[in-house]
Amino acid sequence: MSSNRELGDPYELVVVGAGPAGLAAATAAAGLGINTVLLDEQSSLGGQIYRAIEETPLADPAVLGKSYGRGRLLVRSFVASGARHIPGASVWHVAEGQGGCLTVGLSVGSAAHMIEARRVILATGALERPFPIPGWTLPGVLAAGGAQTLLKSAAIVPAGYVVLAGTGPLLWLFAAQMLRAGGRITAFLDTASVENRRAALAHLPGFLASSYFREGLDLMRAVRRGAQVVRGVKALVAHGTERLSEVAFRRLGSTEERIPADILLLHQGVVPDLNLAAAAGCKLTWDERQLAFLPVTDRWGASSVEGIAIAGDGAGIMGSEAAAERGRLAALDAACRLGRITQSDRDRKAAPVAKALARATRGRAFLDALFRPTRAFRVPEGETIVCRCEEVTARQVRESAAFGCPGPNQLKAFLRAGMGPCQGRMCGLTVSALLAEARGVTMGEIGYFRLRPPVKPLTLSELAALPATPAAMEAVGR
Amino acid sequence: MFRRTVESTAATISLVVDGNEVRARAGESLAAALLAEGLLSFRRSAVSGVPRGPWCLMGACFECLVTIDGARQRACMIRAVDGMHIETGEGRRRLLP
Numbered sequence A: 001m002s003s004n005r006e007l008g009d010p011y012e013l014v015v016v017g018a019g020p021a022g023l024a025a026a027t028a029a030a031g032l033g034i035n036t037v038l039l040d041e042q043s044s045l046g047g048q049i050y051r052a053i054e055e056t057p058l059a060d061p062a063v064l065g066k067s068y069g070r071g072r073l074l075v076r077s078f079v080a081s082g083a084r085h086i087p088g089a090s091v092w093h094v095a096e097g098q099g100g101c102l103t104v105g106l107s108v109g110s111a112a113h114m115i116e117a118r119r120v121i122l123a124t125g126a127l128e129r130p131f132p133i134p135g136w137t138l139p140g141v142l143a144a145g146g147a148q149t150l151l152k153s154a155a156i157v158p159a160g161y162v163v164l165a166g167t168g169p170l171l172w173l174f175a176a177q178m179l180r181a182g183g184r185i186t187a188f189l190d191t192a193s194v195e196n197r198r199a200a201l202a203h204l205p206g207f208l209a210s211s212y213f214r215e216g217l218d219l220m221r222a223v224r225r226g227a228q229v230v231r232g233v234k235a236l237v238a239h240g241t242e243r244l245s246e247v248a249f250r251r252l253g254s255t256e257e258r259i260p261a262d263i264l265l266l267h268q269g270v271v272p273d274l275n276l277a278a279a280a281g282c283k284l285t286w287d288e289r290q291l292a293f294l295p296v297t298d299r300w301g302a303s304s305v306e307g308i309a310i311a312g313d314g315a316g317i318m319g320s321e322a323a324a325e326r327g328r329l330a331a332l333d334a335a336c337r338l339g340r341i342t343q344s345d346r347d348r349k350a351a352p353v354a355k356a357l358a359r360a361t362r363g364r365a366f367l368d369a370l371f372r373p374t375r376a377f378r379v380p381e382g383e384t385i386v387c388r389c390e391e392v393t394a395r396q397v398r399e400s401a402a403f404g405c406p407g408p409n410q411l412k413a414f415l416r417a418g419m420g421p422c423q424g425r426m427c428g429l430t431v432s433a434l435l436a437e438a439r440g441v442t443m444g445e446i447g448y449f450r451l452r453p454p455v456k457p458l459t460l461s462e463l464a465a466l467p468a469t470p471a472a473m474e475a476v477g478r
Numbered sequence B: 001m002f003r004r005t006v007e008s009t010a011a012t013i014s015l016v017v018d019g020n021e022v023r024a025r026a027g028e029s030l031a032a033a034l035l036a037e038g039l040l041s042f043r044r045s046a047v048s049g050v051p052r053g054p055w056c057l058m059g060a061c062f063e064c065l066v067t068i069d070g071a072r073q074r075a076c077m078i079r080a081v082d083g084m085h086i087e088t089g090e091g092r093r094r095l096l097p
């Protein structure tokens, strides 16, 4: 086995992603004596949900709410755990290596490296679901989660005429956070269908018993007090030439309304960031409740690929509290499979974790139903851009289907959709939805882009820094 | 537009953006620094050359690519460091694959 002195490999366990799942997994694993490293693309711990938790410049971090503060304990436990942390590490490859090991390809600074590990836990978290409306590529139109990152990490709020549009807990949370931080919201355009409420009612008991209930109600009330909320929005267009200047929208049974806008923040839920898992060969399945592809995992997070487990929102959206518990379960299973604890030890230690997980996932079905994004905003029409990188439109995707393009992978050859630097992160779900509709098949049948490593673009100089052969890796490792 | 909620002079550094001096807070991302300066468009798109700016602020979309000290990088993934030279506006990317 090659070794990489600088990065300290080989490791027994590599954890990818320093959000709640990755932090909890690495902490638990190190606590069981496993030689563990945590890799994360950001320079500080916490992931997106607890972004800048130990260093936020906000005058009063309390504007971010109670749940943000929970990240501090996770980060501090991790720091005390003895696991290694490599910040600024962008992981672009995980695959079977030699002797039952896994090989992990990563870039740190401007150099690429390969490290070896017995097991890998992917805790890559979530991405915001694509929100393809006309004009969504204009400067001034951003993902609401992106604006939230600016608030947490740089104490910056959108200013001028600010319009929020979409659906999902994060959008409401961010609206409340930005109001508390002194921001102003010109309009909050709620795109959830009014039908959602009826569907959600079936899941009400679970929600009433959940921690989201009080917090969620307070939040929505605060947003309604501080902003003009327009319900039942059916259509949205961002207008402008060099940048956003206006937002046009239509509600049920009314004509188009237009409002001036400097910033438009879009959001319609989050979906697993599954590029790394998919490129590693983990099997995916379509989940109709979450309207997303999820990696197939068992109760421990084990994927269909030996040695790779997936924990947290990357294996299906359940939220940050559940993510930490799922990280702990994956770590216990890793310890068992590494021979560090027996199966009965694992099961005994897992019992309270599973209980906490069940508690943390209460109310999720209600939220999924209430904030379910409508078809109109998932399956765009006409000249709306689907693939931002290659500027491919909905019409072009439909035409390709009419010309006989059978699925997302073949579409790459037709239109290059999904082949730009974001590697389908901004268009994958939209492309699958358009093709499935056009061909009259289900999302499960049409599938997702087949992903290949590297899952992040590499520069030539990064590649040049990579030892070319196992022998060369031996040579530089000594 | 974006605005800072905290005006601190403590950690102030200076960057050179398209030849102009820009003040920033040490440690924040370059994307945050440029947005706080009022810049929304960071580059031109690779295909049609229309203006584009940051979308995700978490390294996923690659919309925030700028040239930082000569290398094409995601502005949201790089921390502002005193004296950095940033060029915005380039359309063609030099990335693999």
Ligand code: FES
Residues within 6 Å of the ligand: B031, B053, B054, B055, B056, B057, B058, B059, B060, B061, B062, B063, B064, B065, B074, B075, B076, B077
């Ligand atoms: S804004 Fe998306 S990668 Fe920087």
